[in-house]
Amino acid sequence: MNCGFVSVGTSPRSEQYSEEYHEARTSGGDFLVKLMKEADSKSPGWQSQVDALDITPDEVKDAIMSLKDVAVGPDEITAPFLQATLPWSSTILYSILIRSLRTLNIPRLFRESDICPIYKGDKKPRSNFTGYRPIALTSIPARLVEGIIAKRLRQFLEDSNVLRDTQFGARAGRNTVDALTYFFTQIDSVQKSWGEAHATFLDISKAFDRVDHLALCEKLRRLHVRDVIIAWVYRFLSGRRQRVKVGGDKSHWQDVRIGIPQSTKLGPILFLAFINDCPIDRKSGQIIPAEVDSHLDQLPEGSIFVDDIGLWATGPPSTQRDKLNRRLEAIFTWSNDWGVDFSIEKTRHMVFGKDLQKLHLTMGQRTLTKTSQYKYLGLWWTPSLNFNYHVSTCTLPKVRRLSGYIRYLTKRTGNTRKSFLRLLWNSKISPVLEYGAPLWSSLISQNNISKIDSLQFQYFRKGLELPQATGRDALLTDLGIPRL
Numbered sequence: 001m002n003c004g005f006v007s008v009g010t011s012p013r014s015e016q017y018s019e020e021y022h023e024a025r026t027s028g029g030d031f032l033v034k035l036m037k038e039a040d041s042k043s044p045g046w047q048s049q050v051d052a053l054d055i056t057p058d059e060v061k062d063a064i065m066s067l068k069d070v071a072v073g074p075d076e077i078t079a080p081f082l083q084a085t086l087p088w089s090s091t092i093l094y095s096i097l098i099r100s101l102r103t104l105n106i107p108r109l110f111r112e113s114d115i116c117p118i119y120k121g122d123k124k125p126r127s128n129f130t131g132y133r134p135i136a137l138t139s140i141p142a143r144l145v146e147g148i149i150a151k152r153l154r155q156f157l158e159d160s161n162v163l164r165d166t167q168f169g170a171r172a173g174r175n176t177v178d179a180l181t182y183f184f185t186q187i188d189s190v191q192k193s194w195g196e197a198h199a200t201f202l203d204i205s206k207a208f209d210r211v212d213h214l215a216l217c218e219k220l221r222r223l224h225v226r227d228v229i230i231a232w233v234y235r236f237l238s239g240r241r242q243r244v245k246v247g248g249d250k251s252h253w254q255d256v257r258i259g260i261p262q263s264t265k266l267g268p269i270l271f272l273a274f275i276n277d278c279p280i281d282r283k284s285g286q287i288i289p290a291e292v293d294s295h296l297d298q299l300p301e302g303s304i305f306v307d308d309i310g311l312w313a314t315g316p317p318s319t320q321r322d323k324l325n326r327r328l329e330a331i332f333t334w335s336n337d338w339g340v341d342f343s344i345e346k347t348r349h350m351v352f353g354k355d356l357q358k359l360h361l362t363m364g365q366r367t368l369t370k371t372s373q374y375k376y377l378g379l380w381w382t383p384s385l386n387f388n389y390h391v392s393t394c395t396l397p398k399v400r401r402l403s404g405y406i407r408y409l410t411k412r413t414g415n416t417r418k419s420f421l422r423l424l425w426n427s428k429i430s431p432v433l434e435y436g437a438p439l440w441s442s443l444i445s446q447n448n449i450s451k452i453d454s455l456q457f458q459y460f461r462k463g464l465e466l467p468q469a470t471g472r473d474a475l476l477t478d479l480g481i482p483r484l
Contacts, residue, residue, distance in 0.1 A: 002244040002251040004129030009258040020337040028218030035231040049228040061090040073139035110142035113242040136263035147265035169306030170268035196353035203346035207307040209259040328363040387440035
């Protein structure tokens with residue numbers, strides 16, 4: 001299983017990557033060699049870069065105190081232990097961080113991960129590693145240290161305004177509801193103006209697992225990130241290894257030579273920097289292939305949440321097709337220049353409104369599959385844009401299953417207290433019901449609204465074993481639960 005998880009970083013398309021990809025890796029490698037020599041020489045310039053990061057012992061102390069008691073990594077050091085020994089642990093971790101920045105030597109334990117495989121469900125194969133989602137558990141001290149570096153990198157990218165405005169993922173003040181609302185308003189506007197709106201949902205194969213470290217460092221260099229952060233990030237990513245752990249059983253260690261670990265604080269912000277110049281929209285300073293440069297004024301915007309990309313276009317249907325085809329070709333060229341694999345088989349083309357002209361889109365000289373429903377950022381989208389399909393086939397069935405399981409627990413344990421039911425409602429069911437609700441709540445049918453309303457009432461009435469004549473508003477008011 002561990003061999004399988006490690007192997008996904010090897011791309012079957014690696015021989016198709018362009019000369020630009022190899023040149024970027026060479027340039028990134030040469031730049032890193034220069035930085036390593038500078039750090040080894042302990043030059044005053046390098047030391048001043050470390051000092052300019054302004055990392056203090058108090059910042060490390062605050063980071064330790066904000067840790068939650070979560071699963072530990074291979075070193076088995078817990079958050080409560082670090083907090084109970086704060087005067088010593090903060091001093092040691094501060095010393096390790098500063099020394100690693102000055103010498104670019106990072107402890108081996110900071111680059112190791114225990115992989116816990118979680119079964120995906122949905123009838124995935126249990127006998128193959130592809131049926132499991134690898135959850136990486138890294139060292140808690142490592143998470144704290146790289147979290148401080150991630151904070152500096154994120155602050156630089158935000159302050160320098162290099163991230164595209166339509167990137168909603170892994171950024172403060174932006175969330176999936178913002179991304180969903182933005183995508184909906186744009187699609188709805190095009191559909192109302194031209195009768196139909198063509199959109200594509202792009203799928204990146206093993207997005208984090210196949211990021212090349214040298215290419216990533218070259219991207220960071222082009223964004224003018226501090227040299228010391230680039231070099232530290234490379235050392236943190238390189239030389240990693242992992243093992244699969246199930247209960248008390250552990251596999252042998254396997255080296256991981258490519259990819260960004262998703263379970264780290266650095267992972268998401270590094271991927272944002274890596275994918276930032278993907279030509280999905282117009283952005284100052286964005287790298288666009290020369291063959292489509294003359295069409296920049298015709299490229300409308302797209303929306304992206306980390307690696308989930310949605311594209312659309314304006315104008316009559318045939319114009320939308322032409323614009324999207326040009327942009328898809330530019331994205332495919334970009335993918336070959338940076339070693340990114342788009343799964344064309346999973347990339348979908350959807351027409352919102354009436355698909356009268358039966359137009360098709362292509363990527364990499366292959367026609368994209370059309371679909372009548374697609375799950376994008378957790379919501380099921382359909383041509384009607386009313387989200388009744390999402391509520392009736394996804395949200396309500398899931399909530400009913402959760403409600404039934406909770407009733408089973410209450411009967412088995414004999415715990416029918418109001419506080420217990422209210423806690424489970426707020427923590428388990430309400431988040432499922434309310435996900436994306438600011439967008440879809442005003443668009444679904446009255447029938448679905450009534451079903452949601454009834455479901456909420458029946459959850460508490462049956463859980464508390466109250467008679468059917470119980471008043472709905474009176475019960476919810478007594479429980480302190482707002483009516484959905």
